[in-house]
Amino acid sequence: MRSAVFLPVLCAAFGLVRATPIPAVDDRLLYKIPAKESMDAFGAAFTSRCSTWEPALHGASLTFLQALVEPGDFSGNNADTEVKLVCAWSNDAGIQTFTADVAASLGATPVSASDSPFLLYAIPAGETMDDFLSAFTSTCTTWPAAEADPSIRFLGSVHELGDFSGNNADTEVRLLCTWLKTDGSDTVEFTADVAASLGATPV
Structure with missing residues (x-):
C-alpha cells in the first residue's frame, strides 16, 4: 500500500475561489500483463478487483476513488502488453493506493523490479x-x-x-x-x- 500526498490549489470557478486537490506525485505504476491475456480482459479484472479490494474495504473509513488502466508504457509504446495502473481509495486523511497488491494478485509483472512485491x-x-x-x-x-x-x-x-x-x-x-x-x-x-x-x- 502506498500513500499519495495531495496539495490544495486555489482556482476560480463560477466566480468562486475553490480548493481543488491535485496529486503532488504521479502514482501510476507500469506493469506487464500476464502472457496470453488481452488488455481488455486484464483491465476489467483490475478495475473489478481494485473496487472490491478487501484491505481497502475494511480500512480506515476508505471510499473507492479510482481504478486507472492506461495501456502502454510512459511513452505510449507496448500498448498490447504493458499498462500503467493506479488503484486508489481515499478518506479524510488523503489518498491510499493499493496498486501493487492488486496487480500482483492478478499475475501482472512490474516493469521495474524495485516496485515488485x-x-x-x-x-x-x-x-x-x-x-x-x-x-x-x-x-x-x-x-x-x-x-x-x-x-x-x-x-x-x-x-x-x-x-x-x-x-x-x-x-x-x-x-x-x-x-x-x-x-x-x-x-x-x-x-x-x-x-x-x-x-x-x-x-
Missing part, C-alpha cells in the same frame, strides 16, 4: 518447476505460523515464471505468499519463509 527464487536443482510450484502453493495455504494466528486468513499464492525480465523460466520464479488480517486492514507476507522451507534460493 514478488521475491525472485531459483528452485532446487533436480526439481521440476511444476513440482516446486505445487509444493509452494500447498505449503503457503497451510503455513503453520499463519494457521496458528487467528488474526489472519489465507489470501493468495501467486507465481510468475522466470526472472523480472522473463528469462530462466525453467529454473527461476517470482513468488508471493500472502495472508490477510481478518479485519481486512493489512496483508502479511510469508513468501521468504515458505520458499526457504522448500529449498529455494533467493536470487
Whole structure:
C-alpha cells in the first residue's frame, strides 16, 4: 500500500475561489500483463478487483476513488502488453493506493523490479518447476505460523515464471505468499519463509 500526498490549489470557478486537490506525485505504476491475456480482459479484472479490494474495504473509513488502466508504457509504446495502473481509495486523511497488491494478485509483472512485491527464487536443482510450484502453493495455504494466528486468513499464492525480465523460466520464479488480517486492514507476507522451507534460493 502506498500513500499519495495531495496539495490544495486555489482556482476560480463560477466566480468562486475553490480548493481543488491535485496529486503532488504521479502514482501510476507500469506493469506487464500476464502472457496470453488481452488488455481488455486484464483491465476489467483490475478495475473489478481494485473496487472490491478487501484491505481497502475494511480500512480506515476508505471510499473507492479510482481504478486507472492506461495501456502502454510512459511513452505510449507496448500498448498490447504493458499498462500503467493506479488503484486508489481515499478518506479524510488523503489518498491510499493499493496498486501493487492488486496487480500482483492478478499475475501482472512490474516493469521495474524495485516496485515488485514478488521475491525472485531459483528452485532446487533436480526439481521440476511444476513440482516446486505445487509444493509452494500447498505449503503457503497451510503455513503453520499463519494457521496458528487467528488474526489472519489465507489470501493468495501467486507465481510468475522466470526472472523480472522473463528469462530462466525453467529454473527461476517470482513468488508471493500472502495472508490477510481478518479485519481486512493489512496483508502479511510469508513468501521468504515458505520458499526457504522448500529449498529455494533467493536470487
